[in-house]
Amino acid sequence: MINITIDNILKEKCPNLTLGCIIANVKVNDFNEELWKEITKECTNIENSLEIKDVLTLENIKASRDAYKKFKKDPSKYRLSSESLLRRIVKGLGLYTVNTIVDINNLISLKTNNSVGTYDLDKVNGNIIFTLGHEGERYEGIGRGEINLENLPVFEDAIGKFGSTTSDSTRAMITKDTKSILMNIISFNGDINMESHINNAKNLLELYSNAKIVETRIIK
Template identity: 30%
Template sequence: MEFHIEPKLFDAVSEFKIAIIHYNRTTVSDSPQMLKGRLQLFQEQLFFELEERPLHEIDGIREWRNVWKALGANPMENPSSVELLYYRVAKQDYIETHSSAVDLNTLFSLQYGIPSGMYNLETLVGDIHVTVGQEEVGYEGLNGSFNSLHNMILLKDGYSPFGSPYVDSVRTAITEETSEILHVLFLRPDMSVEEAQHLATACGRMFTSLNGGESSETILHKGNPSLSVADLPTQF
């Protein structure tokens, strides 16, 4: 399976980069109380921070608004997934727990201020491309609605689009039967490659410490726009 960022993305956002984390032989289950408590506590602490700090001052939210504008999308009408999470926390509409994988994904997104998606690798077909959605492109999302991805970044395999920093699709959702996961961190463009690698490694280690299995991480950017998932170095 090849993973490739299409060149037109770099034409619009030259410093665009993502982290790809591959989890193998992992076990998804109900979240342990430790993770539930950590997610709840982080949201409560973030709520008080957001009382004094407006959303546009959050680095990840500000940078992803700029990405949307560079691509021709409206960040006010279709905010990134991390902005939606922060908006909910600011309203004390705290995110409920789902599973040991999904809850960690939520925690990573809130903690690092970036959109983040996890996808069931067993449901993906062929190569994966990171591109910009055309006017007719969309899918049924995890938000329960059909979502247009016009002028927004999306992930697509040989079958259809399945993920985005906006909202992910139902087709590739993580369940307790999922054992192989593709985790994509939609990084802040201003983040250095070295910082991004450190962040991805930290996420991979935390995920496998809780869910078992192995993780491998790499950063895709203008100087390294593609990789083979099978070629990722496995860490034990």
């Protein structure tokens, strides 16, 4: 099985950092009506219960922003994907559908207030380490243009960096041709409810993408 580790450079600054990982074989579809109903319900609940000022007080969002500050990365300039999703919902802008895997990814992020990254395993090479980006490192972010990776928490394989808690790269993005995925639920707030988050993600993947779960693990 693929080896996934957290670099000590992250653990030293954020000892509670935890990854909830799911490896699965999936079927990617353009759209699923029942899944979209679940997403719409979640978005409505968030929109009716939160204001913009409330987003920064959410426990997992606050822990994530505090982590960025420890890494000397401005969380207001390089917003976490989890915070960006929530702010979009609270502003009444709603979500856009991409495909069933990306839609599930976004729903899990909304439910957990954690950044979630899902990657095409066929486009990942070798072992994976969650580490910090170095000076001068960049990649093409999905819908974001070039991302400055310096001091950003990033996933790296034998080829290079391919994902972060702000924006994932186009290299390992999910497409209609994706057959196997790695989903990472990233918590800077410890393993609180992580087992439950993984089980919820597994159920969504099985229900809406015909997933065959290969492995799950919690990494600290």
